[in-house]
Amino acid sequence: MSEDDTTRLNPSKLGTKKYWEDFYALEKSNFEENPEDTGECWFSDSDAELKMVDFLFDNMDSLGKQNGDIKICDLGTGNGHLIFTLREEGFKGKLVGLDYSENSVAFCKEILKEQHDGDDKMVFEKCDILNDDEAIFEMGKDEDKFDVVLDKGTLDAIALSDSRYKDDKLGVELYPSNVKRLLRKDGILLISSCNFTENELVKIIESEQEFKKWKCVEYPSFEFGGVKGQTICTIAFKKTIV
Template identity: 55%
Template sequence: MEDTTKLNTSKLGTKKYWEDFYSLEKTNFESNPEDTGECWFSDNDAEEKMIDFLMQNLRTHSITEKSTIIDLGTGNGHLLFSLYEEGFTKAKLHGVDYSHESIKFSNKILSEKYPEALDNISFSQVDIFDSEWKPPRFDIVLDKGTLDAIALSGLKLASGKTVVDAYPSVIDKLLKDNGVFLITSCNFTQKELIKIAESCENLKLWKTVSYPIFEFGGVKGTTICTVAFIKQKI
C-alpha cells in the first residue's frame, strides 16, 4: 500500500526559500510598520480556530492562561502575537525557526509593536532535529504548516530516518506529560496526521477541529485540518 504521508519535494522545503522570504517581509515591514507579513492559512481561519480551541479548552490538561507554549516554525511570530492579544498575557510564548531571517523579523515586530510583551514572548533560531538542542519541556506545542514544509524538504537525518518520521520524537522531547500538541496542516489529511503523531507511543489523539466540508466527484473532504494530541505518561 502506498505511503501517503510521503510528499514530493519542493522549494518550500528549502532553508534558502524561507531566508529569502522573511528577508523580504522584514524589508517590507521596515517600509510599512503595518505590514507584519503573511498569516498562513488565513483563508481557512486556521489561526483563529487554533486560538479558539485553546481558549475553549482552558484549564483542561495543561492549557491555562500561564502555560508555557512553543511555536515550531514560527515564521513572523503571528500565531504567538495573536495568542498574546487574545488573552495569553501571562503565558510564556516561545517561537523557534531554522531561518535566521525569520527570527530577526519576529524580534523586530516584537520590539516595535509589542514592547510590553518582551517578558512573555521570545524567539530563537533552532534546528529542531539537532541532537545537541536541549530545550525545556513545554505545556503546549503548536505547529501551523511547519510539518508541511518539513515534509517538502525530502531530507533524511544521520539515523536514516526522514524528517517526517523523526518529527514525533521531537514533539515528545518538547512536551511535558499531559501536554498538548496542536497541529494544522494543508498537505496531510487528518488520518495521516494521526498516523504520524501516534507513531510515538506517548502521543494520543485528543480532539479534532471542524472545517467546512466540500464535495467533488462524490468525494467529501476539507482543504485543511487541525488535530490535538495529548502526551500520555506511559
C-alpha cells in the same frame, strides 16, 4: 515507509531552509518600509489561526493551570503571527517562537520590539527541530517543559524535504519524537496541516507511541464526485507518558 505511502511527499523548494530565509528576509524588509505589513498569515483562507486560538481558550481548563502559568511553543513560527495573536486575544503566559530561519527570528524580534516592547514573556529563538543538539531539548524536569506546542504549516514544510537525519530518517519520520521532547506529560501538540488528511496526520504523529489523538477542530467540508473532503485539518494530540 513504502513507495505508495501517502505521508511521503515529493520534495519542493518549500522544504529548503534557503526558501524560508529568503521569504522572511523579504517580509522583514517590507515591514521596515511599512510597519503595518507584518507578513503572510498561512492558512488564513481557512481561518486556521483563529480556530487554533479559540481551541486553546476553549480547552484551557484541561491543562490544569491558570492562563498566566501556561507555557506555549510555536514551532516554525515564521513571522510570529500566531504568537502575537495569542497575546492580543488575551493569552497571558509565556510564549516561545522557534524557527530554524535566522531571518524569521530576526523579523519576529523586530516586530516584538516595535509593537510589543517590554513584553518579556514573548521570546523568539533559532532552533531546528530536526537537530538533536539544540539547547531547547535540555529543558530538564518535566514541569519545565511546554504545556502546548503549536504547529501551523511547519510539518507541511518539513515533509517537502528529502533530507535525511538521525538513523537515516526523513524529517517527517523524526518530527514526532523530537516534538515529544518539548512537551510535558499531558501536554498538547496542536497541529494544522494542508498537506495531509486527518488519517495521514494521525499516522505520522502516532508513530510516536506517546502521542494519542485527543480532539479535532471542525472545518466546513466540501463534496466533489461523491467524495467528502476539506482543505485543511487541525488536530490536537496529547502526550500520554512522562
